Amino acid sequence: MTGSFTLSVMVDPAALAAARSMQNWLPTLQAELEPAIETSLQTMETTAIGFCYDHFANPSGYLEGSFTIQGPTTSGNAVQGYLSNDAPHAWRREYGFSGMTDSLGRYFPYDPGIMYLNNTLTNTMSQTLLAVQNAVEMAIAKVGAV
Numbered sequence: 001m002t003g004s005f006t007l008s009v010m011v012d013p014a015a016l017a018a019a020r021s022m023q024n025w026l027p028t029l030q031a032e033l034e035p036a037i038e039t040s041l042q043t044m045e046t047t048a049i050g051f052c053y054d055h056f057a058n059p060s061g062y063l064e065g066s067f068t069i070q071g072p073t074t075s076g077n078a079v080q081g082y083l084s085n086d087a088p089h090a091w092r093r094e095y096g097f098s099g100m101t102d103s104l105g106r107y108f109p110y111d112p113g114i115m116y117l118n119n120t121l122t123n124t125m126s127q128t129l130l131a132v133q134n135a136v137e138m139a140i141a142k143v144g145a146v
Contacts, residue, residue, distance in 0.1 A: 017144070021143040024143055028139045028142050029136065031139075032138045032142070033079040033132065033135045033136075034074065034079055035135075036132055036134065038069075038072050038081065039131060040081075040124065040127070040128040040131050040132075041069045041071070041082075042069065043124055043127060043128070044128075045069055045083055047120045048085075048116055048117060049064045051114075051116045051119055051120055051123075052064045055116065056093070066085050066087035067083060067084070068082075068085070069081065069082070069083055083117075093113060094118070095113040095115075096111055096112040098111050098112060
C-alpha cells in the first residue's frame, strides 16, 4: 500500500496516572509551602528579636516588639510572606544614622546600624531553604510524581 501510514502509540498506565496527578501540582505545592513559609517567618522574627536584645546597647523592647508577620498568602503562582518592623527607628537601627540629625534636632556623628534584619536573613537562610525543599518534596510525593 503506497501512501499509507500507521502509527501505534502505547502509553504505560502508571506513567499516564503520574501525568494526570500532576494536574494537582500547583495547589498541592502551595498547600505544602504555606506552613513552611509561616514557620520560617516565625523563626526569622524570633531570631531578629534575639539579635536586637543581644546587640543593642540599651534595648527598650519597643523595636523588638514591633515586628509583624504578614502571610503567608497565595497570589497567582506565588506563596509569599513578609516580616516587617514599623517602629520609627527600625530603619536607622538597621542601616545606621551617622552624620544625620533626627526630628528633635539631635546630631549623631557616629551611629552605625547593626543590620539586625540582614543578620537575621543570613542566620536563617539555610533553615528556610531546607523548609522550602522539604515542602517541595512533600508535594511531589503527594501527587505521586516520583
